[in-house]
Amino acid sequence: xxxxxxxxxxxxxxxxxxxxxxxxxxxxxxxxxxxxxxxxxxxxxxxxxxxxxxxxxxxxxxxxxxxxxxxxxxxxxxxxxxxxxxxxxxxxxxxxxxxxxxxxxxxxxxxxxxxxxxxxxxxxxxxxxxxxxxxxxxxxxxxxxxxxxxxxxxxxxxxxxxxxxxxxxxxxxxxxxxxxxxxxxxxxxxxxxxxxxxxxxxxxxxxxxxxxxxxxxxxx
Ligand code: GRF
Numbered sequence: 259x260x261x262x263x264x265x266x267x268x269x270x271x272x273x274x275x276x277x278x279x280x281x282x283x284x285x286x287x288x289x290x291x292x293x294x295x296x297x298x299x300x301x302x303x304x305x306x307x308x309x310x311x312x313x314x315x316x317x318x319x320x321x322x323x324x325x326x327x328x329x330x331x332x333x334x335x336x337x338x339x340x341x342x343x344x345x346x347x348x349x350x351x352x353x354x355x356x357x358x359x360x361x362x363x364x365x366x367x368x369x370x371x372x373x374x375x376x377x378x379x380x381x382x383x384x385x386x387x388x389x390x391x392x393x394x395x396x397x398x399x400x401x402x403x404x405x406x407x408x409x410x411x412x413x414x415x416x417x418x419x420x421x422x423x424x425x426x427x428x429x430x431x432x433x434x435x436x437x438x439x440x441x442x443x444x445x446x447x448x449x450x451x452x453x454x455x456x457x458x459x460x461x462x463x464x465x466x467x468x469x470x471x472x473x474x475x476x477x478x
Contacts, residue, residue: 264448265294267343269334271352274305275433276370276440280347281312283441290448295341297334299353315341321353331359345447348402349440357404365454367402368447370440372432374398374414379407384432385425395419395428397436399443401454410459412443412452 266284268277277296283289296309297317309316317337324330330353338346346367360367373383375398387395396416403409415435419428446452451463 264291267338269351270305276349279437384429413439
């Protein structure tokens with residue numbers, strides 16, 4: 259019997275190109291995960307259309323409809339649980355999450371951030387990278403913990419910064435790498451190839467010779 263696929267809940271607030279990368283990965287019958295629900299806090303987020311086009315269930319939970327963060331997040335957890343979600347994937351979800359939500363999904367929630375964490379946490383990453391004259395940037399998939407853009411790192415990919423880069427041109431190249439490493443991180447989790455010990459991710463997977471060191475060139 260085929261192994262059951264890991265059920266993903268993808269949280270978005272915007273365009274959803276990372277969501278699209280996950281939709282495309284899940285379209286491959288060998289991929290060990292499937293998207294059970296796409297949830298947006300922004301009613302007209304373009305990512306919702308991407309999901310609908312692929313026949314994926316969607317839900318809108320608008321934070322503005324709630325008096326406080328707790329009510330908003332309780333509604334999200336209820337919806338995710340109803341859909342049978344096992345792993346929450348933040349993909350451009352632009353709300354800070356409080357400790358109750360993060361605790362409810364501890365070790366079962368991941369995020370993608372467009373920098374080599376712990377450098378350049380927060381917003382406007384690429385503009386700040388260019389301003390600082392940093393030579394390499396990139397992206398990170400990590401487990402979510404209460405502190406913003408922190409938590410055990412699963413995969414990082416490095417992207418060189420060119421002398422003539424603007425935040426926008428750099429962001430485009432980083433995004434291409436995001437689309438490679440996000441599905442790959444999910445594959446590692448779904449195949450139980452990852453272990454978190456002492457706040458560090460260890461990877462036990464034939465594709466990677468060294469724990470936690472990933473050469474994105476190896477990612478198809
Ligand atoms: C990505 O750069 C992601 O790293 C960040 O928000 C952006 C979302 O882009 N967290 P998209 O909506 O997936 O296109």
